[in-house]
Amino acid sequence: MNTDKETPENRRERLRLEELKRNPIGNLNDAFNRASSGSFMDMGWKSTGLLILVLIVGFIIVSIFFK
Known part of the structure; x- marks a missing residue:
């Protein structure tokens, strides 16, 4: 193979x-x-959305139990 072309x-x-x-x-x-050593930039949008959803649901559950 000619590398010039x-x-x-x-x-x-x-x-x-x-x-x-x-x-x-x-x-x-x-x-x-x-x-x-990944970051949020390496995650896809589905993974990021799932992480946010888990955090919100976790916050709601904790706030119900400690009310």
């Missing part, structure tokens, strides 16, 4: 595949580290 998308994909061949555990390690 290669599109940027094809080049990125080729480099990604070469990296996976050289270091197959690297992707797993990156995903684990991202999950352990």
Whole structure:
């Protein structure tokens, strides 16, 4: 394959595949580290909505029991 006429998308994909061949555990390690130090930005909108819903319901339950 001639790299001069290669599109940027094809080049990125080729480099990604070469990296996976050289270091197959690297992707797993990156995903684990991202999950352990994630933030709300890494969560999807469904997960964020569920978290807010659980907090609201928890607040309501606590306020009923300690009234």
